[in-house]
Amino acid sequence: MTFFSANASAASCPDYLNVEARKLHSDDNVNLCELTQGKTVLIVNTASNCGFTSQFEGLEALHKQYKDKGLVVIGFPSDDFFQEEKDEAKTADVCFINYGVTFTMVATSPVRGNDANSVFQHLNQKSTAPKWNFYKYLVSGDGETVTEFSSRVKPDSEELKKAIDKQLSI
DSSP: EEEEEOOOOTTTTTTGOEEEBBTSSSSSSSEEHHHTTTEEEEEEEEOSSTTTTTHHHHHHHHHHHHGGTTEEEEEOOOOOOOOOOSSSSHHHIIIISSSOSSSSSSSSOOSSSTTHHHHHHHHHHHHOOOOOOOOOEEEEESOOOOEEETSSSOOOOOHHHHHHHHHHHE
16 A cells, blocks of 8 residues: 655644555545544455454444434455455455445555554554454544454444443544
């Protein structure tokens, strides 16, 4: 994934989100600082060929339910667990056509180890590196509070929804 330092001057933007990332299967970039602007963020490492891939449906439902309340969902496809398509167009098909994803998906990149993209480097320091695909990280608007949820925690689980509601009420 191509990350560029963004010159965003928003004081409400945590450093780890002060970057531009290329959108999935696109030449366009998204400024993560502008996208999140002090909002609660749910960051998920995804994969197209995983037993948890159907969680895209639940993530999309969360996005629709909470986007107007201040939650931003961002998907980070990764082949760190060898379950992502090699062809980004196929990854995009899984997300956008098969599951109707409308939340932000960025280009495929590493999420673990020394090669992890800058967003996951921050998450890995604040919490832990993902142990599998569809690890979820709920991050407070200031970027300081990171709550991790394993792959087994479904997007529609009470546990995750309560955490989102709590973050949004702060």
